[in-house]
Amino acid sequence: MEHPKINEDYLETGSFFDIFNEEDFLLTNKDLKNDFVENQNISHPIIEQTVLDHVSFSGCNFNKLELTDVIFKGCDLSNCVFDEASIYRVEFQNCKMMGTDFDxxxxxxxxxNNCLLDLANLNKLNLKVVQFNDSSLKDVSFNENKLNKINFKNCELDKMNLLGTKLRGLDLSSCHFESIDIDQDLARGLKVNSEQAAFLARYFLGITVIY
Incomplete structure (x- = not known):
């Protein structure tokens, strides 16, 4: 795992709206705190080597967003549209992302880390070295994705949809769900705990496991 390459000592205090100072909507080397961004519609914004601390995005649509070496701390990204984004060496820490669209x-x-992603759209993604730690992904659409070195640790995955996604090597054993939707023919190699295995036996085969 590569972490964001940021030297916070050299960041310039600013506002998200500094992005409009550049013709190509570029925001770089910024330290943004307690900013409120509402109903912005920007095509192909670029954010690099920036820390966003408690920045609230409300009703924003950032199609083809590019993020490189960025840290989000305690930000609210709920119901934003970030479809067709390119996200490289980025950390989301304690962020609210309910209903966010990353399709x-x-x-x-x-x-x-410790993010709220309930009802998010995470479909048709290409994911390489991605970690979900101590996060909630209830009712998340996670369909038709390509997975490479993906890790879920201590996450809430109830009613998550993972259809059209090859799950070989994916380990969900530390996570919790009452129900989950996956394709039987794509589940080979999925790692689960005994409780989850009992659910899958019932889900696919109608078998009830007695403890």
Whole structure:
């Protein structure tokens, strides 16, 4: 896992709206705190080597967003549209991301720590070295994805959909779910705990496991 390459001592205090000072909507080397961004519609914004601390995005649509070496701390990204994004060496820490749309995006070396992602759209993604730690992904659409070195640790996955996704090597054993939707023919190689295995036996085969 590669972490964001940021030297916070050299960051310049600013506002997210500094992005409009550049013709190509570029925001770089910034330290943003307690900013409120509402109903912004920007095509292909670029954010690099930046820390966003308690920045609230409300009703924003950032199609083809590019993030490189960025840290989000305690940000609210709920119900934003970040489809077709390119996200590289990025950390989301304690962020609220309910209903956020990342469809058709590329994520490489990305960490979600203690994030709320319920009802998010995470479909048709190309994910490489991505970690979800201590996060909630209830009712998340996680369909038709390409997975390479993906890790879920201590996450809430109830009613998550993982259809059209090859699950070989994926380990969900430390996570919790009452129900989950996956394709039987794509589940080979999935790692689960005994309780989860009992659910899958009932789900696919109608078998009830007695403890």
């Amino acid at each position: 058709s995006s590329y994520l490489n070396n990305v960490i979600f």
